[in-house]
Amino acid sequence: MDTLVIRTMTRAEVDFAVDMAAHEGWNPGLYDAECFHAADPDGFFIALVDDAPVGCVSAVQYGGVFGFLGFYVLLPAHRGKGYGLQLCTVAIDRLKRLQVPIIAADGVLAMLPKYEAYGFTRAYGNIRHEGPAGGTAPGDPRLRPLREVDPQALLALDAAHFGAWREAFLRCWTNPAHGEGLAWVEDGRLTGYGVVRPCVRGWKIGPLFAPHPEAAEALYLGLRALACGGPVYLDTPVPNAAALALAARHGMRPVFETARIHLGPPQILPLERIYGVTSFELG
Incomplete structure (x- = not known):
């Protein structure tokens, strides 16, 4: 037996x-x-x-x-x-x-x-979108390398979007092997960021946190431009209509779906500022 x-x-x-x-x-x-x-x-x-x-x-x-x-x-x-x-x-x-x-x-x-x-x-629900990689990053001065921002400011911004502090994880995730992170700094404040990393197939952008659609667009284009070959993926929360519109605008197609589920009370998250989930495996 x-x-x-x-x-x-x-x-x-x-x-x-x-x-x-x-x-x-x-x-x-x-x-x-x-x-x-x-x-x-x-x-x-x-x-x-x-x-x-x-x-x-x-x-x-x-x-x-x-x-x-x-x-x-x-x-x-x-x-x-x-x-x-x-x-x-x-x-x-x-x-x-x-x-x-x-x-x-x-x-x-x-x-x-x-x-x-x-x-x-x-x-x-969440929808994984697939689209073309590459392109040109916008020349917006508010778009900066993530390594240039204050680590404590990044931790606080991330916690506000994720719902908890995850310092050990972020220390690794925001310095990905063969990947890159970008920050959105507006009026001297860090208000958004994203990371792109190589995957089994293509590249994945996650997280993509942004204060408004303009910032999300710039971060997405900047991260997509860093992806070298293969498709790029973005996991979008369905309640964020602006995130779905961004994916559609750039020729991305739905390829996979999940559902965010809870045992006990649900998280209260700023979904309107979450354009890309960090990871379906760890949240």
Whole structure:
């Protein structure tokens, strides 16, 4: 009889989770594992049967105020055996033990009935858009390299959009290997930023936080211009009509959808300023 063991991942095993996401077609970044693990080293779980990895899930907590589930996937040969329920239970129990008041996830639509059975409710949808990379960055002086901005100002801006502080994660994410970040500085204040990074296929922009459509347009064009070959992807919250309009205006097409779901109270986020989600895996 198969024996299932679920335990915390090592850093090297987070690569397995990213590989699982890639095989599911979720198109993770090539160097995401390092930043993901930095966010919460105790928040990644691997399922093993007879010492062989068969599945994974993450339950990352941010400062005790927000928890996010991701990487919930099993190898096809091990589905339908109850392993998924055990994985999800371990993840949720971890966040409940930490007394995290808000638990969320970006669930693929096919899995929503399972999430609803666990008690999750749907808040809104997200659409992944695909479009051409390259082009010319705007010559707007308000658009600046992200490395030039004050780190504390960046942390505060990010927390206002994400709903929690994530210092260890941002330290890694905003200095991506082979990627780049741009800032929007208006009247001497940092009010928006974005990051572009290489993925299994093409490049992904995320996050893209902007105070208004003009800033979002400049950040998007600047980041797109930094993408070298392949398509570029942007994950947009459906309630942000300006984000959907930006994607359509630049010839992007919808290729994938998720739903932001919550266990317990929903997050109150400034969706009108969120043009691109950071990551479907970690929020």
